[in-house]
Amino acid sequence: MADLKIGVLSCSGEECLGGTISRLATRKMLEELRPGQTVTLxxxxxxxxxxxxxxxxxxxxxxxxxxxxxxxxxxxxEKYSGKVSDIVDVSEILGNDVALDKTVSTKDMTSQHMEMVDKVAKVICEKFDKIAENK
Ligand code: SF4
Known part of the structure; x- marks a missing residue:
């Protein structure tokens, strides 16, 4: 189990807040929450x-x-590699108003934005652990 690696692949949305949150939550998995087990591209x-x-x-x-x-x-x-194991959609977690809001540069993120990142990262983590448990 310890050497199990799970891919977390974020969209590249630069145009809206949801995309920024996706990228930062993915980075948090990689660096803080499941380092060594998370792989990304x-x-x-x-x-x-x-x-x-x-x-x-x-x-x-x-x-x-x-x-x-x-x-x-x-x-x-899914087009290039096949079915994914699970998905996270920021708009389902934080709502469309937040997800589609105008993007914020990472240097201008507020503590409220960072709480949103944490909330999304928590959902990724739960899904991650569920996949790991079933392996
Ligand atoms: S924010 Fe939405 S439209 Fe933009 S890259 Fe991500 S999924 Fe695609």
């Missing part, structure tokens, strides 16, 4: 990449983290 590399990147979702269970209901990360992963 940025979505543009995944889309532009070759065999090695496309192999990602075949090699690891993947949770996609999307900023809004368009679910770009999920759709791209």
């Amino acid at each position: 940025c979505l543009p590399l995944y889309l532009a990449g070759g065999e090695e990147e496309r192999f990602f979702a075949k090699a690891f269970p993947v949770i996609t983290v999307d900023g809004c209901s368009k679910c770009c990360a999920k759709r791209a992963t």
